[in-house]
Amino acid sequence: MSDDHAIRAKAAGLDKAWAEHRADVEEAIANAARIRGGFKRPTSPAAEPTPAYRAPGKGPQA
């Protein structure tokens, strides 16, 4: 597990944190996984995220 975590920490650019605060990084990986399962995923493929993207400007010109 630690090898996997080391790879993930390195991929996230956290080499220094892994070296100096390894327990915090291990805990963060576990917490991110725990939070991930804490809410329902929308079932409709059309469910848009909030906020919706809006193009800049005020709309088509007359």
Place this chain on the structure above:
Amino acid sequence: MTAPHTLTLAEAAALIAARRLSPVELLEDCLARIAAVEPRLNAIIALLAEPARTAARDAEAEIAKAGPRSPLHGIPVGLKDIIDLAGIATTCHSKLQIDRIATEDAAVVTRLRAAGAIFPAKLATHEFAIGGPAFDLPFPPARNPWNLAHHPGGSSSGSGAAIAARYFPAALGTDTGGSVRHPASHCGIVGLKATYGLVSRRGVFPLAFTLDHVGPMTRTVRDNAMLLNAMAGHDAADPGSAAAPAEDYTRLLNAGLQGLRIGFVRHFHETDQPAIPEVAAALEAAAKLMVAEDAILSNITLPPLGEFAAVNRTILLPEATAIHEPWLRDRPGDYAAVTRRRLLPGMFTTGTDYVQAQRRRRELVALVEAAFGEVDLLLTASSMEPACRIDDPAEVERTYPRQARTPFNVTGHPAISVMCGVQASTGLPIGLQLVAPSFAEARLFAAAAGYERAAPWAAMAPGL
């Protein structure tokens, strides 16, 4: 006359308008109060006595000549130290920002300054509005004025402590997962998170762009509405600013609770995060009092608290680490340990998780909007227990997430915390939360003021 530092904003404004109190007298009494209490409370990061004295003298002269510009003219207002005040460091209570001098006022400070407010202090916060209470930072953590062995809530910890301790009548906090309402609940004051976008965030160090709010913190509901009057307004330079017209948020303060349909979200504190019995009893007593004031009470069911919290965290953390990524990579040891631990999970949240949370967020908003088709307001718990001891990090970690404020950062609806009881064993306050449809702050203030008038809590003060 009553000691000026104990006056509410409304009382001080009335006396200033009547030329019976000068801004200089008010400020000097506030500074004397701060000098007497601050060594025990640690609510202040930077005391700005001399610039405040200059501003108070200017206000005194202007008011003598032309009357007050607004009810805020000559009123001291504290600022959480993630809010920019030109020429002063915005430290974010962090080693990482300790020398960053703000070059401009935050937009909300500009609005308050135009209204005549005076800024006597930058106030303690959890580091970057997320990491605290912590003892491994350049400044000590603020303490709870009702019981100095306990924390005051956070992240707007200094704002809550300073207002409860009668340093000055008003302060600003910020709220991303409940950080205005948490210290308001634990310090027995009034804290509002207005509708997302009603108050500009420009010039406030961000925690999470789509969840951040700036909010007024005061001792009374009337003061809170008066402060919001000066804070709210569209800011074209804030991409999240709402194009809402200005309104007078004090206009319904005397309307009371009569006829208001209030949906009590009992499952938040009964089953989702069971509150301790004293908190549950205080909430039931508050609901009963609202009915006695002719509100119409019913039960409302929303999705469970845990789901709101997971959506909040899945959005908040990657938005926060988008800001903190360079420091987390290069200077992880310069954060407090608790800040580092709270931020790091954002580095491991996937893009897919973030978008899924934003998709679920839209559904959660729709479900809360549907509830507002049945009722005018929601009543919920704020925290599930009063503040724990500040020197017990395990208890802090256990109790901080046991709250019902986060749902309304996810949805953006306005929510206010007011005091509704006291824990007998510790003397610490208990708070409730009222929530309104978007942009219905005036209705929210009407109900909160009606409850405040009917309940005995507003007359209580910490024994400092």
